[in-house]
Structure formats: C-alpha cells, structure tokens
Amino acid sequence: MHGFANPARFLRLAKWLTPVLLVTGLVMAIAALVYSYTSMPPDRLMGDSVKILPLHVAVSWLGMGGWTMIAIASLVELVWRHPLAAIAARAAAVPGAVFAFCCLATGSIWGRPTWGTWWVWDGRLTSMLVLLFLYLGYIALTSALAREGGSSRIAAIFGLVGAINIPIINRSVVWWNSLHQPPSLTMGNSAIDPVYLYPLAVSTLGFSLLFGAIVLMRMRAILADMQAEARLRRKAQAAAGSMAEGTA
Amino acid sequence: MNTTIKPKHQRLVLLVVAVIAMIGATLLAIVALRDQASYFYLPSEIGAAETGRDIRLGGMVEHGSIVTQEDGITIHFIVGDGEARQPVSFTGIAPALFVEGSGVVAEGSMAADGTFMASNLLAKHDENYMPRELAELDTDEVRAQIEATLQ
Numbered sequence: 230m231h232g233f234a235n236p237a238r239f240l241r242l243a244k245w246l247t248p249v250l251l252v253t254g255l256v257m258a259i260a261a262l263v264y265s266y267t268s269m270p271p272d273r274l275m276g277d278s279v280k281i282l283p284l285h286v287a288v289s290w291l292g293m294g295g296w297t298m299i300a301i302a303s304l305v306e307l308v309w310r311h312p313l314a315a316i317a318a319r320a321a322a323v324p325g326a327v328f329a330f331c332c333l334a335t336g337s338i339w340g341r342p343t344w345g346t347w348w349v350w351d352g353r354l355t356s357m358l359v360l361l362f363l364y365l366g367y368i369a370l371t372s373a374l375a376r377e378g379g380s381s382r383i384a385a386i387f388g389l390v391g392a393i394n395i396p397i398i399n400r401s402v403v404w405w406n407s408l409h410q411p412p413s414l415t416m417g418n419s420a421i422d423p424v425y426l427y428p429l430a431v432s433t434l435g436f437s438l439l440f441g442a443i444v445l446m447r448m449r450a451i452l453a454d455m456q457a458e459a460r461l462r463r464k465a466q467a468a469a470g471s472m473a474e475g476t477a
Numbered sequence: 478m479n480t481t482i483k484p485k486h487q488r489l490v491l492l493v494v495a496v497i498a499m500i501g502a503t504l505l506a507i508v509a510l511r512d513q514a515s516y517f518y519l520p521s522e523i524g525a526a527e528t529g530r531d532i533r534l535g536g537m538v539e540h541g542s543i544v545t546q547e548d549g550i551t552i553h554f555i556v557g558d559g560e561a562r563q564p565v566s567f568t569g570i571a572p573a574l575f576v577e578g579s580g581v582v583a584e585g586s587m588a589a590d591g592t593f594m595a596s597n598l599l600a601k602h603d604e605n606y607m608p609r610e611l612a613e614l615d616t617d618e619v620r621a622q623i624e625a626t627l628q
Contacts, residue, residue, distance in 0.1 A: 270608040274574055279606060308489045344599045345572030351516035389496065393503050404507065406515040406535055408582055413604040420620055421606045 236452055239313055243445045250442035257435025258287070265428045272425075278342045281335055282425055283432035289332035289357075290433055291440050293395055295325020296360060296388075298444070299367065300395070303388035306381070313448070315381040318388055319371045320447035324440055326364035333357060344408055352401035353409035356394060363391045517582050520556055520563035528587045534563060535582040535601060543577055556581060556593075567595040574600030 265283045272279035298321040306314035336354070337347045348354065371384045402411045413420040421429065482490075507514075517535035518526065526532055534556060542555040551568040554577075565583055575581060580601030585594045605620055 273607050273609050274576070274579065275602060282606065304492065307492055309485060343572075343574055343602050345574075346599055349516065349599070352514055389492075390499065393499055397503070397507070404511070404514075406517050406519065408516055408535075408599055408601055410580075410602050410604045413606065418624070420604045422608060424608055425606045 236313065240449065240452065243449055247442050247445045247449070250438045250445065254435050254438030254440075254442055257431050258439055259435075261287075261428045261432035261435055265432070269428060270424055275343045278339060279425065281339045282421075283429040285332065285335040285339060286429050287433040287436040288328045288335060291436055292325060292329030292332045292357070292360060293398060294437070294440070295321050295328060296363070296392060296395055299325065299388040300392035303385035306385045307389070315385065316448050316451050317444070318385065319375070319381075320444045320451060322364060322368045322371060323447070324443045326361065326368060328436075328440070329357065329361045329364055333361060346408075349408050351407035351409060352405040353398065353407050356398045356401050360394055360398060363394060367391065519558040519561075521558050521561040523563060523587070523593070524561070526587050528589050531584070531586055533582055533584050534565065534593050534595075535580065536563070538575070538577050538579055538581050540577045556583065563593055564591070565593045565595050567598055569597075571598050572600040574602060579603070 261283050265280050269280055271277050299318045302314045302318035302321070305311045306318065333354075336357075340349075341347050367384065367387055370387055371381070373379070374381055374384055399412075401407060402409050419426055517533035520534065520536050523532070523534055536556040536558040539555040539557050539562065542553075544553045545551070546553060548568075550570075551566065552571065553564065553566050556563045556565055565585075566588075567583065567585075575598055580603055582599040582601050583593060583595035584597040584599070588594050607622070
C-alpha cells in the first residue's frame with residue numbers, strides 16, 4: 230500500500246498511464262457514441278430517443294463513481310494518513326461534478342420526449358440533484374482549505390458523510406414509487422437488448438478510462454502546485470534568514 | 478507485553494463505528510420517509526384519498542381500456558396495479574409513450590363518483606429496452622426474449 234504513497238513513484242507511473250488512459254478512453258467513448266447515434270435501431274416504445282442511453286448511463290455511472298472514489302480516498306486518508314489520498318479525493322471532485330451535471334442534463338433531455346416532462350421531484354432525480362450540490366459544496370470546501378491552509382481532514386469527513394447519498398440514489402427507484410424506471414441491469418440480469426447493451430458497455434468503459442486520465446492529470450497538477458509553493462516558501466525563508474543575519 | 482493499540486487501528490475502529498452510526502441514522506430516516514418520498518400512489522393505495530386534493534396516481538394502463546369520448550380530446554382509461562383498478566378521465570394531449578399495457582403517472586384529484594380526474598399525464602417507461610421488431614410483445618415477453626438472447 231505504502232509503495233504507492235511515494236509521490237515520486239506515483240508521478241513516474243502517472244506519466245505514462247495518463248496518455249494511455251486518455252487515448253483508449255477517447256477512442257472507445259467516441260466510437261460508442263458515433264455508433265449509437267448512427268446505427269442503433271429505435272426502441273419499440275421510445276423510438277430514436279433511446280440513442281442517448283449509452284451516454285446517459287455512462288455519465289450517471291461516473292457521477293456516482295466520482296463520489297465513491299472521494300469516499301474511499303477519504304477513508305484511506307483518515308485511517309492510514311496516506312499522503313496521496315487527499316490529493317486523489319480533491320482531483321476526483323470536479324470531473325465527478327461535471328459528470329453528475331451531464332447525468333441531470335441528458336436525463337432531462339431524454340425525459341421530455343419519453344415521460345412528457347423535463348423534470349419531476351421523484352426520488353431518483355432529487356437524490357441525483359443532491360449529489361451535484363454535495364460536489365459543489367465539496368469543491369468549495371477543498372479549494373478554501375487549499376487556499377487558507379486548513380486541515381484536509383475536514384474535507385475527508387465531508388467526503389465520507391456525503392457517501393451515504395450514493396446507495397440512496399442507487400436504491401431510490403426500488404424503495405419509492407418513482408417516475409424513473411427501476412434498474413435495467415441487476416446481478417447477472419439485463420432488461421436491455423444486446424443491440425443497446427454492447428454500445429452502453431463500451432461507452433461506460435471508455436468514459437471511465439477518460440475519467441481516470443482526468444483524475445491523474447489533476448493529481449499531477451495539484452502535486453506540481455504543492456511543490457512550487459513549497460519551493461517559494463523555502464526561498465522566502467532563506468531570504469528572511471539572510472536578512473536577519475545582515476541586521477545582526 | 479505491549480497491549481497498546483496502534484493509532485492506525487484505533488482510527489479505523491473509530492471510523493467504522495461512526496460509519497455504522499451514520500448508516501443506522503439514514504436507514505431510520507428512510508424507513509420513516511417510506512410513504513412520504515414516493516412520487517405517486519398506486520390504485521390499491523388511493524382508495525382512502527380525500528376528494529379534491531391534488532395527488533398523483535401511478536400504475537399500468539389496462540389493455541383495451543382507453544376509450545376516446547365524443548368530444549375527441551377526452552379519454553377514459555383504467556389504471557391497475559394487479560390488485561385494484563382505478564378509472565381515470567383526462568382531457569388534453571397525452572405523451573407519445575402513453576399506450577395500453579405501459580406505465581403512467583397521472584396528476585389530478587379524485588372526483589366524488591370515484592373517477593380520478595387527471596389534469597396532466599406522464600408516461601412511465603419500464604426498464605426494458607428492445608428494438609421495434611418485437612413491438613407487439615408485452616413487458617414479460619420482452620424480458621424473456623432479452624434473457625434468451627443474452628444466454
């Protein structure tokens with residue numbers, strides 16, 4: 230575990246892993262979306278609007294996956310004091326928020342022609358909107374802590390407490406009557422025909438790799454920022470030290 | 478003998494206890510919300526609803542129950558949930574996915590004669606996705622078909 234705690238080793242790994250994830254993810258996601266918009270047959274009831282399925286499922290999965298990553302990284306930070314965990318959690322927040330927003334946007338666009346409404350306050354839609362607000366709060370908190378130099382442990386506790394919303398989103402369509410349909414994919418079962426299921430799987434995997442690449446890029450950027458700040462601080466201290474010597 | 482717990486393990490235990498307490502509190506809240514957080518009532522739950530109050534009714538549109546009235550824009554149909562059947566009247570433009578054998582959420586209120594007067598209809602899509610060639614199948618047959626092709 231602590232083998233990866235070494236930032237130098239992490240940076241060496243991230244350097245070649247980032248472009249690999251980025252290129253594979255982009256190729257898979259674009260291929261799946263182009264295929265779904267050009268070649269996927271219309272659904273028996275909703276017709277052509279089913280073409281948004283591979284995109285909507287992929288971005289929703291990552292909207293929830295982003296916070297799951299924040300929660301796991303927060304746990305690792307709080308218990309094992311892993312130096313990279315706080316950085317990983319911070320790095321996942323913005324892409325997670327973007328994906329959660331895309332989930333709400335694509336869902337809304339899809340809801341208008343199928344349900345007959347842009348938005349309803351049912352369990353699934355409301356809990357997903359709460360997730361977006363949690364992301365925004367988390368981003369505000371972590372950026373304030375980074376600027377003011379507070380303990381990142383506060384953010385880690387926020388990350389863990391907020392994780393309670395993830396199973397609620399997942400189970401909302403089972404626990405409560407909702408306009409959103411119940412899950413199509415359950416343990417080993419699919420209610421989605423293979424002509425939609427395979428593009429969906431490729432799209433979800435592609436966007437997940439893309440998410441991984443973005444998180445690695447952001448982690449590298451945060452580490453570089455921290456190094457630059459540390460260097461400036463050392464310089465300022467050295468300058469202050471020589472000035473003190475000069476006056477003595 | 479050294480009986481002190483490592484700080485790492487102490488933190489882990491503390492955190493596990495905190496997480497369990499949090500999950501417990503949330504589960505209590507969810508159980509309490511069970512009825513309030515539902516988006517609509519089923520026909521079997523709506524019987525006691527007071528007339529005139531704005532509520533939502535959800536269920537399956539019964540096969541062969543949609544009847545267009547003489548004015549051409551009012552439809553009567555029956556929403557069922559396998560237990561109870563609720564007659565509904567709606568005047569206006571129904572969403573494209575509003576078809577017999579499919580799910581619907583109707584917004585409106587109960588009339589004195591026991592009919593649900595809907596002011597707005599929302600089509601409820603089920604969890605099945607399937608191309609048009611099999612359009613004539615109903616929900617259970619669609620599900621069986623998909624599972625057969627995936628085997």
